[in-house]
Amino acid sequence: MLLHTIRQxxxxxxxxxxxxxxxxxxxxxxxYCSFGAGLWTTNAINTTPLTVRTPRECVDPYKIPGYMYTTxxxxxxxxxxxxxxxxxxxxxxxTAYPHPxxxxxxxxxxxxxxxxxxxxxxxxxxxxxxSYYAYLKKVADAKEGHQPEPELSEQDExxxxxxxxxxxxxxxxxxxxxxxxxxxxxxxxxxxxxxEDGGPYVMEQTTAYCHIPLxxxxxxxxxxxxxxxFRPEWWWMPMKLVSFEDRFKEIFKPVSMHRVxxxxxxxxxxxxxxxxxxxxxxxxxxxxxxxxxxxPEKNRTKxxxxxxxxxxxxxxxxxxxKRFIKFVEFMKDVFGDNVPMMYRSSSVxxxxxxxxxxxxxxxxxxxxxxxxxxxxxIFDWSRLAYGATSEYRDFIHFNKGRMSWxxxxxxxxxxxxxxxxxxxxGVVKIWPQEKTMHDLNANWExxxxxxxxxxNR
Ligand SMILES: *[C@@H]1O[C@H](CO)[C@@H](O)[C@H](O)[C@H]1NC(C)=O
Ligand SMILES: *[C@@H]1O[C@H](CO)[C@@H](O)[C@H](O)[C@H]1NC(C)=O
Ligand SMILES: *[C@@H]1O[C@H](CO)[C@@H](O)[C@H](O)[C@H]1NC(C)=O
Numbered sequence: 492m493l494l495h496t497i498r499q500x501x502x503x504x505x506x507x508x509x510x511x512x513x514x515x516x517x518x519x520x521x522x523y524c525s526f527g528a529g530l531w532t533t534n535a536i537n538t539t540p541l542t543v544r545t546p547r548e549c550v551d552p553y554k555i556p557g558y559m560y561t562t563x564x565x566x567x568x569x570x571x572x573x574x575x576x577x578x579x580x581x582x583x584x585x586t587a588y589p590h591p592x593x594x595x596x597x598x599x600x601x602x603x604x605x606x607x608x609x610x611x612x613x614x615x616x617x618x619x620x621x622s623y624y625a626y627l628k629k630v631a632d633a634k635e636g637h638q639p640e641p642e643l644s645e646q647d648e649x650x651x652x653x654x655x656x657x658x659x660x661x662x663x664x665x666x667x668x669x670x671x672x673x674x675x676x677x678x679x680x681x682x683x684x685x686x687e688d689g690g691p692y693v694m695e696q697t698t699a700y701c702h703i704p705l706x707x708x709x710x711x712x713x714x715x716x717x718x719x720x721f722r723p724e725w726w727w728m729p730m731k732l733v734s735f736e737d738r739f740k741e742i743f744k745p746v747s748m749h750r751v752x753x754x755x756x757x758x759x760x761x762x763x764x765x766x767x768x769x770x771x772x773x774x775x776x777x778x779x780x781x782x783x784x785x786x787p788e789k790n791r792t793k794x795x796x797x798x799x800x801x802x803x804x805x806x807x808x809x810x811x812x813k814r815f816i817k818f819v820e821f822m823k824d825v826f827g828d829n830v831p832m833m834y835r836s837s838s839v840x841x842x843x844x845x846x847x848x849x850x851x852x853x854x855x856x857x858x859x860x861x862x863x864x865x866x867x868x869i870f871d872w873s874r875l876a877y878g879a880t881s882e883y884r885d886f887i888h889f890n891k892g893r894m895s896w897x898x899x900x901x902x903x904x905x906x907x908x909x910x911x912x913x914x915x916x917g918v919v920k921i922w923p924q925e926k927t928m929h930d931l932n933a934n935w936e937x938x939x940x941x942x943x944x945x946x947n948r
Contacts (some may be wrong), residue, residue, distance in 0.1 A: 518611065552572045558573065571604065615900055617903055674699065676891040715764075718811045727776070760909055797886075810855075811857075839887075
């Protein structure tokens with residue numbers, strides 16, 4: 492009798508699971524279309540995350556050579572990796588040889604990307620985050636206005652169910668003005684101000700953040716002034732403190748530490764770190780002190796950034812490498828071992844490729860250092876940004892445009908992975924699970940060994 496009941500219950504459960512799965516699939520597919528990307532299957536029912544993955548399940552789409560898909564609308568910008576499936580597509584009639592006489596010229600100049608290809612691009616997470624925010628806001632506004640609960644659209648329902656992994660998150664970028672700008676654009680795109688906050692050090696280039704209360708997510712930047720150990724007399728920029736040790740003690744810790752502690756209680760949910768431009772600037776400023784002093788203040792950075800046509804010397808690179816090792820170890824001490832840390836690779840200036848020799852030499856050295864010494868992955872922004880010169884705001888910074896949109900997508904991609912999510916060729920296979928979404932290191936490690944590698948730029 493008991494057995495009979497159990498069997499019946501089981502049957503009911505199975506039918507129920509199958510039904511919900513079908514419904515989920517149906518909705519996922521429809522909703523995802525509204526995000527402008529095509530079909531999408533989900534595995535929301537599967538609550539047992541895979542722990543063993545095959546190399547195919549562990550691919551970093553932003554590391555694969557891809558196609559920069561852009562339209563008039565910057566929000567449609569996507570990075571489309573060239574997966575084997577691209578090469579398996581059927582041949583176009585134009586490929587025929589000999590050339591059919593009635594075919595005319597071979598132009599193939601339709602810029603629309605077929606959904607079959609577009610759908611393999613990484614999930615447009617930033618779009619999803621914005622929809623999630625819009626849904627939360629709709630509910631919050633109704634509550635505040637003592638209105639009845641608003642009706643939820645299918646899209647609202649979808650993000651409500653699937654995007655809660657973005658809640659209570661803290662993301663820290665330690666780097667230069669490139670990172671600061673990208674975060675600023677991201678915050679503005681979320682409709683939130685980006686606040687420069689130096690505490691008693693009232694100046695730029697200290698810390699900056701934005702907090703989005705409805706999601707309880709905070710993006711923070713700590714401005715690193717390069718790997719110099721002290722503030723030389725020729726240091727002309729507004730920074731009062733130069734070494735990361737001093738900056739941490741005097742600025743980051745007292746002013747900003749409370750903003751970067753995520754649910755783990757010990758550190759952020761994701762860290763990007765970087766150094767490069769400021770090291771080069773420091774070495775050159777020292778060497779060209781008098782010429783630089785003679786220039787108006789606002790011309791000085793450009794003067795030193797614009798000078799080098801040579802890599803750093805080996806001694807300079809040895810210096811930076813030892814200091815960067817200490818920087819990573821220092822931050823590991825501060826935040827513990829649970830936080831995924833990535834090296835954000837250096838983009839270069841808009842023009843004058845040989846003037847980039849200094850930055851290139853540091854970036855190549857650091858790529859090797861972080862992967863071999865620290866087994867860290869690379870947030871390979873520089874390779875995506877390569878050649879996107881029309882996206883620059885000035886000679887070195889990007890504007891709020893397509894590339895900054897992509898940066899936001901990319902940042903969230905890694906947060907999704909740190910939360911236990913899996914996407915393969917643009918399809919979400921596993922959503923972060925409530926129980927494990929804060930086991931950052933464990934989630935990260937699942938695929939890490941397949942992805943970490945010393946890529947050159
Ligand atoms: C361009 O390609 C898209 C997608 O394959 C297709 O829908 C559209 O009709 C094409 N446009 C022209 C003018 O052929
Ligand atoms: C917001 O997130 C932080 C960091 O994860 C957490 O400590 C805090 O409790 C959260 N606040 C609320 C109201 O959930
Ligand atoms: C300073 O820069 C401006 C434009 O950025 C330029 O016009 C000017 O000539 C520069 N001054 C010197 C002394 O180089």
